[in-house]
Amino acid sequence: MGIAETYTRGRQFAITRPGSVLVALVGAVLLFDLVAGLATGRHSFSGIGSLVWDGLMRGLVVGLAGIGLSMTYSILNFANFAHGDYITAGAFSGWATTYLVAGFGRADVGALLLVGAGGSVFGGTLGIGVTTTPVAVVAGILVAGIATVALALLVDRTTFRPIRDADGITLLITSVGVAFALRYLMQFVFGSDVRGTTSQPPAMALYLVDGAVRINAHDVALVVVAGALMLGVHLLLQLTKLGKAMRAMADNEDLAQITGIPTERVVRAVWVIGGGLTGVAGYMFILWKGTLGFNDGWLLLLLIFAAVILGGIGSIYGAIVGGLAIGLTASVSIVWIPSAFARAAAFLVMIVLLLVKPEGLFSGRSTA
Amino acid sequence: MSVRDDVAERIPGGDAGLIVAVLLVIYAAYVLAGVGLGYSVRGQLNTIGVLTFYIGVFAMLALALNLQWGYTGLFNIGIVGFMAVGIYVMALVSKPLYESGGAAQVGGLGLPLIVGIVAGMVAAALLGAVIALPALRLRADYLAIVTIAMSEIVRFSFLSGELQQFRLFGERVGFGGGSGLILDFTNPLEAFFQSFGLWDAYLGFVSVFEVIIPNNPKPVVDGLVYGAVLLGFVAVYFWLLKRTGESPFGRVLKAIREDEDAANSLGKNTNRFKIKAFMLGCALMGLAGILWLMTSGAVTPNFFRPRITFFVWIALIIGGAGSNTGSVLGGAVFAALLYQGPRYLKNLIDTVIPNADAPSGFGPAVSPLISNFDPAPLFFYTIDSVRQLQLVFMGLALIWLMHNRPEGMLGHRKETAAGIPLTGSRASASAETDGGDAGGGSDE
Amino acid sequence: MSDPDATNVGSDHAGGSNGGRDVPGRTDAASNGLDLGSGGPNVDEEYPLQVEGLCKTFGGITAVDDASFRVERGTLTGLIGPNGAGKSTTFNLITGMLRPDAGTVTFDGEDITGQKPHAIANRGLVRTFQIARELQEMTVLENLMLAPKDQRGEALWRSVTPGFRGDVVEQEEELLERVWDVIEFFDIDHIADEYAGNLSGGQRKLLELARALLTDPDMLLLDEPFAGVNPSLEKRLLEHVHELREQGYTFLLVEHDMDLIMENCERVIVLHQGQVLTEGSPDEIQANEEVIEAYLGGNV
Ligand SMILES: Nc1ncnc2c1ncn2[C@@H]1O[C@H](COP(=O)(O)OP(=O)(O)O)[C@@H](O)[C@H]1O
Numbered sequence A: 001m002g003i004a005e006t007y008t009r010g011r012q013f014a015i016t017r018p019g020s021v022l023v024a025l026v027g028a029v030l031l032f033d034l035v036a037g038l039a040t041g042r043h044s045f046s047g048i049g050s051l052v053w054d055g056l057m058r059g060l061v062v063g064l065a066g067i068g069l070s071m072t073y074s075i076l077n078f079a080n081f082a083h084g085d086y087i088t089a090g091a092f093s094g095w096a097t098t099y100l101v102a103g104f105g106r107a108d109v110g111a112l113l114l115v116g117a118g119g120s121v122f123g124g125t126l127g128i129g130v131t132t133t134p135v136a137v138v139a140g141i142l143v144a145g146i147a148t149v150a151l152a153l154l155v156d157r158t159t160f161r162p163i164r165d166a167d168g169i170t171l172l173i174t175s176v177g178v179a180f181a182l183r184y185l186m187q188f189v190f191g192s193d194v195r196g197t198t199s200q201p202p203a204m205a206l207y208l209v210d211g212a213v214r215i216n217a218h219d220v221a222l223v224v225v226a227g228a229l230m231l232g233v234h235l236l237l238q239l240t241k242l243g244k245a246m247r248a249m250a251d252n253e254d255l256a257q258i259t260g261i262p263t264e265r266v267v268r269a270v271w272v273i274g275g276g277l278t279g280v281a282g283y284m285f286i287l288w289k290g291t292l293g294f295n296d297g298w299l300l301l302l303l304i305f306a307a308v309i310l311g312g313i314g315s316i317y318g319a320i321v322g323g324l325a326i327g328l329t330a331s332v333s334i335v336w337i338p339s340a341f342a343r344a345a346a347f348l349v350m351i352v353l354l355l356v357k358p359e360g361l362f363s364g365r366s367t368a
Numbered sequence B: 001m002s003v004r005d006d007v008a009e010r011i012p013g014g015d016a017g018l019i020v021a022v023l024l025v026i027y028a029a030y031v032l033a034g035v036g037l038g039y040s041v042r043g044q045l046n047t048i049g050v051l052t053f054y055i056g057v058f059a060m061l062a063l064a065l066n067l068q069w070g071y072t073g074l075f076n077i078g079i080v081g082f083m084a085v086g087i088y089v090m091a092l093v094s095k096p097l098y099e100s101g102g103a104a105q106v107g108g109l110g111l112p113l114i115v116g117i118v119a120g121m122v123a124a125a126l127l128g129a130v131i132a133l134p135a136l137r138l139r140a141d142y143l144a145i146v147t148i149a150m151s152e153i154v155r156f157s158f159l160s161g162e163l164q165q166f167r168l169f170g171e172r173v174g175f176g177g178g179s180g181l182i183l184d185f186t187n188p189l190e191a192f193f194q195s196f197g198l199w200d201a202y203l204g205f206v207s208v209f210e211v212i213i214p215n216n217p218k219p220v221v222d223g224l225v226y227g228a229v230l231l232g233f234v235a236v237y238f239w240l241l242k243r244t245g246e247s248p249f250g251r252v253l254k255a256i257r258e259d260e261d262a263a264n265s266l267g268k269n270t271n272r273f274k275i276k277a278f279m280l281g282c283a284l285m286g287l288a289g290i291l292w293l294m295t296s297g298a299v300t301p302n303f304f305r306p307r308i309t310f311f312v313w314i315a316l317i318i319g320g321a322g323s324n325t326g327s328v329l330g331g332a333v334f335a336a337l338l339y340q341g342p343r344y345l346k347n348l349i350d351t352v353i354p355n356a357d358a359p360s361g362f363g364p365a366v367s368p369l370i371s372n373f374d375p376a377p378l379f380f381y382t383i384d385s386v387r388q389l390q391l392v393f394m395g396l397a398l399i400w401l402m403h404n405r406p407e408g409m410l411g412h413r414k415e416t417a418a419g420i421p422l423t424g425s426r427a428s429a430s431a432e433t434d435g436g437d438a439g440g441g442s443d444e
Numbered sequence C: 001m002s003d004p005d006a007t008n009v010g011s012d013h014a015g016g017s018n019g020g021r022d023v024p025g026r027t028d029a030a031s032n033g034l035d036l037g038s039g040g041p042n043v044d045e046e047y048p049l050q051v052e053g054l055c056k057t058f059g060g061i062t063a064v065d066d067a068s069f070r071v072e073r074g075t076l077t078g079l080i081g082p083n084g085a086g087k088s089t090t091f092n093l094i095t096g097m098l099r100p101d102a103g104t105v106t107f108d109g110e111d112i113t114g115q116k117p118h119a120i121a122n123r124g125l126v127r128t129f130q131i132a133r134e135l136q137e138m139t140v141l142e143n144l145m146l147a148p149k150d151q152r153g154e155a156l157w158r159s160v161t162p163g164f165r166g167d168v169v170e171q172e173e174e175l176l177e178r179v180w181d182v183i184e185f186f187d188i189d190h191i192a193d194e195y196a197g198n199l200s201g202g203q204r205k206l207l208e209l210a211r212a213l214l215t216d217p218d219m220l221l222l223d224e225p226f227a228g229v230n231p232s233l234e235k236r237l238l239e240h241v242h243e244l245r246e247q248g249y250t251f252l253l254v255e256h257d258m259d260l261i262m263e264n265c266e267r268v269i270v271l272h273q274g275q276v277l278t279e280g281s282p283d284e285i286q287a288n289e290e291v292i293e294a295y296l297g298g299n300v
């Protein structure tokens, strides 16, 4: 009876959700191909391991930055296209601090503050790294978070708050304006060159069946910082009244207002938490990849949207899991497709999910 | 009725009069500025040609977007992807066959330009359908994210090595990858005049200009004539979209934008209407992409970054979504003030205060200001960075518009969606049926 | 104002222009209400709308719970029940706006469960909304011009191609005439050129009703159509509804005003907590203990 019932239910599912079945089928085929490739030696274990590790790192950045986007998306009801440039702003403010601390007295202060614009000073020359200049890095992380919080609050105060009651599309378009203004202002100040920011970090090789997967100190730093912050947000939202208020507001703003939850204060809290995480994510992203350009955040933004939608708007766990999924997709997909299409694959995953399950994977579990 | 107050009603000639008036003001401002600063005739005409070009392309794109967003409420922020598909497919079809030893790495199918143009439009429309079929039931903000992701996928595809070169019908063709694609088909202007047998006449027309531009007037005249051709296309777009909007079809689109459920409950198959409107808009965006780039000699995928999409959005918002007249005006004002304006201003300032050595970065620009109160380097750096700063201005302008005038410069204005004028009283309704101007303003 | 011609909204098109429509004048058959005669050969003909075992839950709330009823052709049937009884949800289920969890909807003998709203409307089953869904940034005239079915100009190519546009314009002129008839009947000619978003609540209701009539339906589902409409106009509208009913149109009416229901409806269906509590003639309903209790229990 059990089998028959399972079968019937399976058939029912296949009929009502043909898209999900198709997606599962494609996933199974790809997985089979991967296993077969590993078995026949077409793919090396260490090669795949490196891709997975790379994807996880990228995913942590996307997930960390995605928490803020997801929170504002659900509470203020709009897709904030300026979020990518908050990431960049966090990166520049943090890295200016790191350069200043690490290079003070060794190079011109202006050059340090402009993060070596125009090749005036190089991060590699300053020997920047989490093991070599830990104080500079910690200072950078703090300033990145604080500066981005300040920026997010300032933008909200001047730009979003005056049209708080406007519909989501109006706010979205406005955020595009913010994105333009911020991005090109940063280009104006910091220049358009992509600079190297770190010296080679120490790394260890992890042996995996047939070769090594290299993990360096900056990977570890990213895991530690991102993990700690994610845990922190979880606790914050679980244990404080703020979390409850945010859940209430995400569900129904009018109701929250009636029941006396001070919505403007919740909004401010959301910008503070989201902005802080985003700024730190921007800093860690640059530490991890070792280069910094004014377009970095914007280029990451669509992946973050993909992650947030994948996970379900409003869910911080969704954002984290979605981030990891998107990061892995963008990395590991090159096993099957040309690398030029790696980002395209991540977008495709998002588009397919939107069509199959528009409410996201973690829907119904909003904000915590 | 206060909601329907309308600038166009106070201007002779109505909407067309308003468009002409705005264009005249723009040109007059450019010419006056040029004359005041002693521009040569050649420089003046060049400026006008370039300005007209951008007015043309942005007006076309804004009109196409207005069909999708202004009328139907479809939030497409993947415009640039449809433009890219348009020009790339057009190039694939119309580039000459591959010859070894030629400048081009890959050839095309060698078909006439017009075939390529139609193919490009069809391809853009089909891409629109591929997206529209599943995605139209999504919320507006999801559709936005899907379309912008699609436009990036298109860009990555043209960038990729895999599509750089391939075989099609036995010919060596391709999209050229990141290094770009040479557009080595016949000069479109030449092909255009030749198809009417007027090429020699055109060359004669060009030589007349030697009177005012003594040496080599052809590039300048070409620019002006191509600009005029683009304005012709704007007129065609306008006519087509006005007819589309002022019809029962357009009425359903408008209803979809207002309340899709209500339209559905009145028996309208709204998905069919949405797909048609989306595809038509995409085809027109593809054509605009073709017209923008086909005289440029080459295309690279990275031209098609999302910022161009947002330029079109700003143009439409300036003019006011929902109005075709507004779209044209928005395109013109955006091109003149925000797109070409700052660059022209920079040229003017450069002529007045020549600065050979603007600082190369923000650091060298501000340090003299801090150390000995010398603002000149910062000023020159600012002037030199106009291409970045203009994007800052655009962003601020967009914010300002959304705060202060989200309905656009024409005010809250929607053109009546009917094949005949719908006026406030029955008697005049039958009397004015053949009035022709379907702007349909009220006369109260 | 109510000259006999203008009062004839839609009806002149019912027989003539639209050959496919079939509106039998069944007022005679309608009188023997209680004899349901289930299984009889003409059952579909007599009961254009049949609802069987309809269920719908939202999260934990059961809005419609195994509701079954049918509506006799050519009647004005009332659907009543306390707030939250599931009346609007039932309308949504019938017209395809919502997909039922279980149950079937049959219209004119065909199972229409799960069909798209536009397909159902095109079959001649048209509804109005409790909260009027006027198209705000369209004028009253545009709103009304939208409604008629089979508009030639809804084909894009015909609207834009030179040479075919004349056809479109010609039909537009005919439609406009028809629209003006309706506007004058509803006495809203002074706001014909106003944006629908600027109308008062009652005016929106009128617009909604006028729009539904212009689709030339066989059966109308009216969700509180008279809320906010002034009494004299309400009376005229009701007269008009009766006139249409006599021509064979069928109405299912949700209304809170008990007197209105009892005075105007031949049959009344009472919904309570998503279930059909009872159904019968107005007199029977008024005498029914359960109904009284349901109303006193809930808030009316
Ligand atoms: N879209 C919806 N989501 C959740 N609950 C709903 C929805 N629509 C209706 N309901 C609930 O279903 C019940 C029936 O509502 P409704 O059909 O509107 O009642 P009526 O029209 O009889 O007043 C109510 O409890 C209402 O809250």
Ligand SMILES: [Mg+2]
Binding pocket: C087, C088, C089, C130
């Ligand atoms: Mg109701």
